Amino acid sequence: MDRMWALVERDLRRFRRSPTLIFVSMVFPLVQLLVLGYAFGGKLKDLKVGVVDQDRGVQAVKLREMFNAVHANARTFQTIDYHDERAAVDDLRNGRLDAVLDIPPNFSRDVLEKTAPRVALIEDNTDNFIEATLQGVFAPLLGAYNQPATTAARVPTAPTLAVVELYPYVPYIQYLLAGSTVLAIFVSAMIGGGIIYIDDKARGLHEGYLVTPITKFGLIFGFNLAGTIKAVIAGLVLAIFGSLIARIPDPFSPARLAKIALVDLATSLALISMMFLFMVRVNDPLVPRATFGVLNTLLFFPSGAVYPASAFPKWMRAISIADPFTYGVHAFKELMLKNTSLSAVAGDLTFLFLFAALMMAAATALFRRTL
Amino acid sequence: MGAIEVEKITKRFDGFTAVDAVSFVVESGEVFGLLGPNGAGKSTLIRMLTTLIPPSAGNARVSGFDIVHSAQEVRRSIGVIPQAMTSDLDLSLAENLIIFAKLYGVPRETRARRVKELLEAVELEQWTDKPVKFLSGGMRRRLEIARGLIHEPQVFFLDEPTTGLDPVSRVSVWEMLMKLKKERNLTILLTTHYMDEADKLCDRIAIVDHGKLVALDSPLKLKASIPGANILEVSFSPVPEGWLDTLKSLPDVARVTAVDHVFRVSSNNGPRTTVALVEAARGAGISLVSLSVQSTTLDDVFMHYTGRQLRDELQESAVYDPSFMYKK
Structure with a gap:
C-alpha cells in the first residue's frame, strides 16, 4: 500500500504546485457552463418582421393589431412597415429583416367572402431557430385570429389540458450544469490520466518506477487513484461553484453534497480508468493531445448533457448507452435539479463502478511492466 | 558467487541483435564498466539486468536472483540510475527521496534519517527543501545517485552517469561515486562512452561493440594487452x-x-x-x-580490438539502437 500511495502523494504534490493545471482543469468547464448556459438558454426576442400590407382593409388592420400586441408583450418580434414587397424581400435577403409578412390585396374581401384568404410568411430558412420560432408564434396567432368572437362559458365544456410542473422552472444553465461538471472531471482525467501520464513516460519518469519493487497492479491502481482524486476535486469545485452560478436551490445541503460527492467519485473513477486504458500502450506525447478534442466530442454530446438523447439518431444513441458520460450526467441531473434519493441514481452508480472495474482490469492485462 | 553473473545474454529487436550472447561475471565490491559507443548495446544490456526489458535468450543473475524468474527480488536488491534524469523537478530533494523510499519499501522510522544521511553524503544537504528544478545538471545527477541508494542496495547500476555534464560536474560525480563505493562496499556496474571515466572509475572494463563483448580486463591489463x-x-x-x-x-x-x-x-x-x-x-x-x-590509452585499446576509434562511432551508431530511440 505504501508503494501505491507514494505514486498518489507524488502526483498530488505536483498538482498542488501547478496553479496553471488547477486553473485549466476547473475554469474551462466553468466558462463553458456560463457561455453555453446563457447562449442556448434564452428565448428569441425582437426579431425584425417586415409587414407589407397591400390590403389596408379592416381585416388586415385587425391582424396587424394582433402583431403589435405580441410586440408589446412577449416581444418576440417587432414589425416594420413596407409598402413594396420587393424592397422587403431584398432587406430579408440582405439580413436587415428576419422575415416578411405579406398581406395580399383583397385579403379583407377574401376573409369576408370566405374564399381562401391567405397571408404569406416569407422566411430566411438558413436559420432554423428563427424560422421555427416565428412559425411557432404566427401559427397560433392566425389560429386565434380565426376563432369567432364568443363569450367564454363559466364552466368549459371542452376538455382542456392542465399542466402541473413538479419542480420550479429550470433555466438552461441549470440543465447544463450536470454536463459541465462531468466535463470538468473529463478535462482533469484527460490532463492527469492522458497528457501528464504520457509526458512522464516520455521523460523517463516511469523508468524510475519500473526498477522499484512496486507490483503491476500497484502501479496501475496508484496512477488511477491519483488521477481520480484530482478529478473528484475538479468535479466538486465545478458542482459547488456551478450551482451558485446557475442558482440551484439549496446548493450546500449536506445530504445533497454527499450524494453529489459519491456520483463525482464514481464518474471520476470511470473516466480516469477509461483514459488509462486508452493510453496504456501509448508512448507518443502527441497522441493524448490529438485525441482530446475527438474524445470530448464523442463522449460529451451523445451523453444528453446539452440535448436529450431521445432526439438522437440510432447510432448516437448506441454511443450514448456505452458512454460513461451519459450515466454521470444523468445522475448529476437527478441530484442537482431534483435532489432525488440515491435509489434514483443507483443504476448510474452501478454502471460507473462496473465500467471502472472493467477498464482497470483491461488496463492491467495490457500494461507492460517493462519498457 | 559473483554479484552479477551474465551468461550468453542476447536481445533482438525486430531482426536487429542489440546484444549478442554476452557473458561476464562482476565480483562483489567491484566497479565494472561497460565501455562502447552509443548503440553498442550497453544500455540494452543494463536494462535487461535491471529487469526493464526481458532478454531474448541467455540468462543472468543479480545478487543471486534470476532476472526473469525472480525479477521482484532483483529490483529489491539493486539501485538504478537511468540515463535520463528522472527526478521530479517540481518536488523538493527530500520529497523525491522520500517518495522513492516508499516505493522501495523503506520502513517509515528510517526514511527521514536515510534521506538526511544521503543528502549529506552527496553534499546537497543545504538544498534539502528546495525544488529540484533549481539544481544544476551535476547536482541533479548527485541527487539521483542518492535516490538510487535510498534502500541500501547491494548492487548499483548507472547508465552513462555523466553524459551531458560539464567537466567540473563530471569530476564531482566521479568523486562522489568513489566515496560512496568505499563507504558502502557497493558493487557498481556502469556504462560509459568516456574512456577517461572508465579508466578512472573501473576496476575492470568490458569493451562492447555491435552488441558483442570484445575485450574484458582491468584498464592496466587492457592497455598492456595491445x-x-x-x-x-x-x-x-x-x-x-x-x-x-x-x-x-x-x-x-x-x-x-x-x-x-x-x-x-x-x-x-x-x-x-x-x-x-x-x-x-x-x-x-x-x-x-x-x-x-x-x-597507450583506452582509445588505443578500443581501436586495437574493434579497428575503429571510439569517438568516430558515437553519432553513427546511435540510430541503430531501438532502446536509444525510445528515449527520444
Missing part, C-alpha cells in the same frame, strides 16, 4: 616511397598505421624509437613536421 606501450604520432615532409616499411623496421616498433600523412607508431620503448625515428628522417634528408609521444 602491442606498444607508447604511441608516436608523427608527420614528415616530404614522405618518400616505402617510408612506411622504413618506420616498421625501426627498433621496438610493434605496429605502424598511416592516416592522411600522419603515421601512428606503436612502440614498446617510446624514447628509443623516437631517437631512431629522428635519425632515420635525417638520414633520408626529410624533415619532421610534427611529433608527439603518448602512453
Whole structure:
C-alpha cells in the first residue's frame, strides 16, 4: 500500500504546485457552463418582421393589431412597415429583416367572402431557430385570429389540458450544469490520466518506477487513484461553484453534497480508468493531445448533457448507452435539479463502478511492466 | 558467487541483435564498466539486468536472483540510475527521496534519517527543501545517485552517469561515486562512452561493440594487452616511397598505421624509437613536421580490438539502437 500511495502523494504534490493545471482543469468547464448556459438558454426576442400590407382593409388592420400586441408583450418580434414587397424581400435577403409578412390585396374581401384568404410568411430558412420560432408564434396567432368572437362559458365544456410542473422552472444553465461538471472531471482525467501520464513516460519518469519493487497492479491502481482524486476535486469545485452560478436551490445541503460527492467519485473513477486504458500502450506525447478534442466530442454530446438523447439518431444513441458520460450526467441531473434519493441514481452508480472495474482490469492485462 | 553473473545474454529487436550472447561475471565490491559507443548495446544490456526489458535468450543473475524468474527480488536488491534524469523537478530533494523510499519499501522510522544521511553524503544537504528544478545538471545527477541508494542496495547500476555534464560536474560525480563505493562496499556496474571515466572509475572494463563483448580486463591489463606501450604520432615532409616499411623496421616498433600523412607508431620503448625515428628522417634528408609521444590509452585499446576509434562511432551508431530511440 505504501508503494501505491507514494505514486498518489507524488502526483498530488505536483498538482498542488501547478496553479496553471488547477486553473485549466476547473475554469474551462466553468466558462463553458456560463457561455453555453446563457447562449442556448434564452428565448428569441425582437426579431425584425417586415409587414407589407397591400390590403389596408379592416381585416388586415385587425391582424396587424394582433402583431403589435405580441410586440408589446412577449416581444418576440417587432414589425416594420413596407409598402413594396420587393424592397422587403431584398432587406430579408440582405439580413436587415428576419422575415416578411405579406398581406395580399383583397385579403379583407377574401376573409369576408370566405374564399381562401391567405397571408404569406416569407422566411430566411438558413436559420432554423428563427424560422421555427416565428412559425411557432404566427401559427397560433392566425389560429386565434380565426376563432369567432364568443363569450367564454363559466364552466368549459371542452376538455382542456392542465399542466402541473413538479419542480420550479429550470433555466438552461441549470440543465447544463450536470454536463459541465462531468466535463470538468473529463478535462482533469484527460490532463492527469492522458497528457501528464504520457509526458512522464516520455521523460523517463516511469523508468524510475519500473526498477522499484512496486507490483503491476500497484502501479496501475496508484496512477488511477491519483488521477481520480484530482478529478473528484475538479468535479466538486465545478458542482459547488456551478450551482451558485446557475442558482440551484439549496446548493450546500449536506445530504445533497454527499450524494453529489459519491456520483463525482464514481464518474471520476470511470473516466480516469477509461483514459488509462486508452493510453496504456501509448508512448507518443502527441497522441493524448490529438485525441482530446475527438474524445470530448464523442463522449460529451451523445451523453444528453446539452440535448436529450431521445432526439438522437440510432447510432448516437448506441454511443450514448456505452458512454460513461451519459450515466454521470444523468445522475448529476437527478441530484442537482431534483435532489432525488440515491435509489434514483443507483443504476448510474452501478454502471460507473462496473465500467471502472472493467477498464482497470483491461488496463492491467495490457500494461507492460517493462519498457 | 559473483554479484552479477551474465551468461550468453542476447536481445533482438525486430531482426536487429542489440546484444549478442554476452557473458561476464562482476565480483562483489567491484566497479565494472561497460565501455562502447552509443548503440553498442550497453544500455540494452543494463536494462535487461535491471529487469526493464526481458532478454531474448541467455540468462543472468543479480545478487543471486534470476532476472526473469525472480525479477521482484532483483529490483529489491539493486539501485538504478537511468540515463535520463528522472527526478521530479517540481518536488523538493527530500520529497523525491522520500517518495522513492516508499516505493522501495523503506520502513517509515528510517526514511527521514536515510534521506538526511544521503543528502549529506552527496553534499546537497543545504538544498534539502528546495525544488529540484533549481539544481544544476551535476547536482541533479548527485541527487539521483542518492535516490538510487535510498534502500541500501547491494548492487548499483548507472547508465552513462555523466553524459551531458560539464567537466567540473563530471569530476564531482566521479568523486562522489568513489566515496560512496568505499563507504558502502557497493558493487557498481556502469556504462560509459568516456574512456577517461572508465579508466578512472573501473576496476575492470568490458569493451562492447555491435552488441558483442570484445575485450574484458582491468584498464592496466587492457592497455598492456595491445602491442606498444607508447604511441608516436608523427608527420614528415616530404614522405618518400616505402617510408612506411622504413618506420616498421625501426627498433621496438610493434605496429605502424598511416592516416592522411600522419603515421601512428606503436612502440614498446617510446624514447628509443623516437631517437631512431629522428635519425632515420635525417638520414633520408626529410624533415619532421610534427611529433608527439603518448602512453597507450583506452582509445588505443578500443581501436586495437574493434579497428575503429571510439569517438568516430558515437553519432553513427546511435540510430541503430531501438532502446536509444525510445528515449527520444
